Amino acid sequence: MLIAVGVDVGGTNTKLGAVTQDGKIIHKRRFSTRDQINKEAFLETLSTNIKMLISDIGKEYVDLAGIGIGAPKANFYTGKVVGAANLAWQGAVNLRQFLHDQFQVPVIVTNDANLAAVGENEFGAAREMKNFLSVTIGTGLGCGIYINGELFHGQNDMAGELGHTSVKFKGRYCECGKQGCLEAYVSAKGLIRTTLKLLSKYEDESELRAIASRDLTPDKISSAALRGDSMALKIYQYTGDILGYKLSDVIAMYNPEAIFLTGGIANAQSLLFEPTRRSIHKYIYKSYSDPIRLLPSALQDDEISVLGGGALVWKHLENKMAIVH
Ligand SMILES: [Zn+2]
Known part of the structure; x- marks a missing residue:
């Protein structure tokens, strides 16, 4: 075999x-x-x-x-x-x-960060797509970009560092040393920082107040939101608003057919997807009249990166890995 x-x-x-x-x-x-x-x-x-x-x-x-x-x-x-x-x-x-x-x-x-995009293109929902992005939101935020049917590597295979592009001038400090990076807001740690910020800013009752800050996890926040906790819903609205703001720039730059959101934080599904879609529509350059396809991956979250690794080999063997500079 x-x-x-x-x-x-x-x-x-x-x-x-x-x-x-x-x-x-x-x-x-x-x-x-x-x-x-x-x-x-x-x-x-x-x-x-x-x-x-x-x-x-x-x-x-x-x-x-x-x-x-x-x-x-x-x-x-x-x-x-x-x-x-x-x-x-x-x-x-x-x-x-x-x-x-x-x-x-x-x-x-x-x-x-490219593995999810390659896996999606070879085995997932992007098989027929030539221009798309796959944004993985977990511990950090990574992004793989397909242009004209090929993975875009950039000069040093560093293209797609979306997590370290800015969403706020002099915003939150990021682990990379910069301020205001998308990843400081839209990632597991970003979600928890937002939770702590909103819990101190608003006085709404919330089940999240009973959890010590060191014990907060994205899963606990999404569970609270699914139970209708208004504070937890605000946290996802805030996160989706920032993500959509950045993705509206990405759409203007790349004019993709679709953007996939994958990774642990994207597993919150409509909790994140809906505010992100609303935000894209709010901030998008108005010439983009087509509906934006913001999609979940068709692959299982715990398998997508390994499938992407395998796909690198199959694509290489099919001579699909022509390089776009
Ligand atoms: Zn950064």
């Missing part, structure tokens, strides 16, 4: 899976990224996990087509990861060279 291994290197965990050409994950594994004391330990553990993934399926049944891997600050052109703030690695890590030496198959490396 021909399989591609898709890998998503996250700051907390690394997920990997064996992905078939028709988009099924037949086996998956994960290991702690944080527990790897340095880059050498990480590479060793990654290699071991890929070998175990294959041997779990049965070595004799597997024909490895390639490895597709997304990581923070990974560069499609060089195959290296350099200076990722959430990975405790000193210096550059050449993922492509290392994995190629280990497995002698094509290895495609890219910025982790």
